[in-house]
Amino acid sequence: xxxxxxxxxxxxxxxxxxxxxxxxxxxxxxxxxxxxxxxxxxxxxxxxxxxxxxxxxxxxxxxxxxxxxxxxxxxxxxxxxxxxxxxxxxxxxxxxxxxxxxxxxxxxxxxxxxxxxxxxxxxxxxxxxxxxxxxxxxxxxxxxxxxxxxxxxxxxxxxxxxxxxxxxxxxxxxxxxxxxxxxxxxxxxxxxxxxxxxxxxxxxxxxxxxxxxxxxxxxxxxxxxxxxxxxxxxxxxxxxxxxxxxxxxxxxxxxxxxxxxxxxxxxxxxxxxxxxxxxxxxxxxxxxx
Amino acid sequence: xxxxxxxxxxxxxxxxxxxxxxxxxxxxxxxxxxxxxxxxxxxxxxxxxxxxxxxxxxxxxxxxxxxxxxxxxxxxxxxxxxxxxxxxxxxxxxxxxxxxxxxxxxxxxxxxxxxxxxxxxxxxxxxxxxxxxxxxxxxxxxxxxxxxxxxxxxxxxxxxxxxxxxxxxxxxxxxxxxxxxxxxxxxxxxxxxxxxxxxxxxxxxxxxxxxxxxxxxxxxxxxxxxxxxxxxxxxxxxxxxxxxxxxxxxxxxxxxxxxxxxxxxxxxxxxxxxxxxxxxxxxxxxxxxxxxxxxxxxxxxxxxxxxxxxxxxx
Numbered sequence: 147x148x149x150x151x152x153x154x155x156x157x158x159x160x161x162x163x164x165x166x167x168x169x170x171x172x173x174x175x176x177x178x179x180x181x182x183x184x185x186x187x188x189x190x191x192x193x194x195x196x197x198x199x200x201x202x203x204x205x206x207x208x209x210x211x212x213x214x215x216x217x218x219x220x221x222x223x224x225x226x227x228x229x230x231x232x233x234x235x236x237x238x239x240x241x242x243x244x245x246x247x248x249x250x251x252x253x254x255x256x257x258x259x260x261x262x263x264x265x266x267x268x269x270x271x272x273x274x275x276x277x278x279x280x281x282x283x284x285x286x287x288x289x290x291x292x293x294x295x296x297x298x299x300x301x302x303x304x305x306x307x308x309x310x311x312x313x314x315x316x317x318x319x320x321x322x323x324x325x326x327x328x329x330x331x332x333x334x335x336x337x338x339x340x341x342x343x344x345x346x347x348x349x350x351x352x353x354x355x356x357x358x359x360x361x362x363x364x365x366x367x368x369x370x371x372x373x374x375x376x377x378x379x380x381x382x383x384x385x386x387x388x389x390x391x392x393x394x395x396x397x398x399x400x401x402x403x404x405x406x407x408x409x410x411x412x413x414x415x416x417x418x419x420x421x422x423x424x425x426x427x428x429x430x431x432x433x434x435x
Numbered sequence: 436x437x438x439x440x441x442x443x444x445x446x447x448x449x450x451x452x453x454x455x456x457x458x459x460x461x462x463x464x465x466x467x468x469x470x471x472x473x474x475x476x477x478x479x480x481x482x483x484x485x486x487x488x489x490x491x492x493x494x495x496x497x498x499x500x501x502x503x504x505x506x507x508x509x510x511x512x513x514x515x516x517x518x519x520x521x522x523x524x525x526x527x528x529x530x531x532x533x534x535x536x537x538x539x540x541x542x543x544x545x546x547x548x549x550x551x552x553x554x555x556x557x558x559x560x561x562x563x564x565x566x567x568x569x570x571x572x573x574x575x576x577x578x579x580x581x582x583x584x585x586x587x588x589x590x591x592x593x594x595x596x597x598x599x600x601x602x603x604x605x606x607x608x609x610x611x612x613x614x615x616x617x618x619x620x621x622x623x624x625x626x627x628x629x630x631x632x633x634x635x636x637x638x639x640x641x642x643x644x645x646x647x648x649x650x651x652x653x654x655x656x657x658x659x660x661x662x663x664x665x666x667x668x669x670x671x672x673x674x675x676x677x678x679x680x681x682x683x684x685x686x687x688x689x690x691x692x693x694x695x696x697x698x699x700x701x702x703x704x705x706x707x708x709x710x711x712x713x714x715x716x717x718x719x720x721x722x723x724x725x726x727x728x729x730x731x732x733x734x735x736x737x738x739x740x741x742x743x744x745x746x747x748x749x
Contacts, residue, residue: 217502258505258534266505267534270525273498277530280502280510287484288506307526310495317490 184405219274272305301333316355363388444473516542557719563691575635626654
């Protein structure tokens with residue numbers, strides 16, 4: 147698929163793109179020696195759908211004032227945003243293997259100062275939904291019609307500030323705000339059920355005044371139609387609880403609690419992680435080795 | 436408007452109205468303390484579209500402000516210093532300073548001026564912890580006119596900033612037309628015998644102390660730092676070369692704030708004897724300002740004693 151937005155949706159092409167991006171995410175994290183792979187792989191279909199089918203953006207003009215915004219509040223998922231932005235043409239693919247290298251513009255956690263296309267810095271969990279509220283409010287005050295998307299983690303939802311932002315967004319009727327919760331049901335120390343049960347999650351968001359959608363976060367058609375429905379909600383913000391699989395598409399980490407952050411000590415381990423993707427792709431960059 | 440006879444918080448509110456009228460991107464953010472900050476009803480009623488009350492959620496306020504600033508807004512976020520600094524330290528660090536978003540944070544009722552709210556609200560650390568943050572400017576204006584100059588500067592510069600705001604009326608010490616340059620200390624008195632360095636609320640007390648010292652024939656040079664960061668080290672070093680004795684006076688813990696930057700600067704550039712006056716590493720308590728100044732050793736006579744002792748020991 148070309149870097150320009152696809153005009154027609156062809157499922158096989160999108161499946162292929164998702165597999166390729168998962169392979170590249172795995173490779174750049176292995177190249178960095180460690181990284182947050184699980185929560186990056188769970189978001190691949192969501193980010194592709196947003197950037198290739200939903201969001202109005204100009205990669206050649208990253209700060210275009212009328213663009214749709216994305217706040218990746220679970221900032222540790224940086225690698226999945228980086229491969230998506232590179233695929234869109236925000237910056238050269240040659241940047242990708244610089245992930246976490248000295249002097250990089252692609253740090254582990256997303257950074258608006260460093261990376262073209264990153265709309266908001268995030269990494270200290272719980273802040274991004276508040277930031278997205280500020281962006282959405284500014285859009286309204288500036289009488290712009292852009293949409294603001296915000297992706298939060300399920301573990302991140304333990305942070306009280308998420309719920310402060312939830313109250314604010316509904317009180318101020320921020321209907322230009324669509325949040326997506328990456329509900330892979332795993333956090334660092336265990337499953338969300340074990341560590342801090344979020345259920346009944348949909349009811350919580352409804353009680354906070356949000357329109358709530360509860361969907362499969364890997365299904366192209368459902369993602370596309372649900373995000374469009376969420377965007378169309380009037381008078382209140384919308385939350386999409388996207389049920390995902392942590393580490394999806396990489397057999398060594400898929401659906402495993404330990405997939406939050408992997409260590410890749412050597413080339414052998416690196417190869418094993420690449421093999422676990424189930425397919426090999428030519429990497430769109432050279433490493434300076 | 437008669438700013439000279441106004442409470443500082445009312446000056447804050449009326450000046451904010453002016454700034455909003457000059458630039459509609461200026462916003463007033465509050466976290467359920469708008470009456471305490473002076474902006475309810477002054478800003479709330481005059482510019483309701485620019486007034487956003489976030490409720491009792493200071494962390495949310497700071498991160499929302501970061502999002503607003505990211506879109507070109509100029510949010511002024513006020514709360515008591517304890518909530519505007521220590522409670523939101525991570526939000527300020529990441530959403531504001533690290534991301535370099537143009538948020539203006541206003542800590543009201545600094546230090547001993549928090550009086551009746553006592554130890555839970557009395558914060559002696561805000562200058563120190565805000566000063567230790569990269570990208571952050573830290574200001575503490577001493578009177579009504581300087582407050583207006585500082586706010587005007589904040590509204591037109593793209594710079595994450597923390598400002599202390601004393602709420603009460605204070606004696607006027609600066610000219611109505613005074614300018615503010617964060618790179619410059621303000622020399623309020625010239626003297627050859629001792630340098631007294633101060634900022635914000637304590638300036639009025641230091642001026643009284645310098646009057647007392649003058650009666651004894653001792654010339655105190657008074658350097659006021661409306662900007663604690665950036666810090667005009669040259670002015671301090673020049674004065675220390677002349678006097679050879681430096682007293683710092685602040686409405687803060689003596690660790691890390693103004694006394695901290697004075698010692699850092701002099702020990703590297705011009706080793707000089709220093710006495711730091713302020714709160715000696717103690718928490719606050721419910722008390723009058725006089726009680727706290729007396730107890731912690733930084734009232735006018737303490738300042739005089741410290742300056743005299745240092746001047747005579749040269």
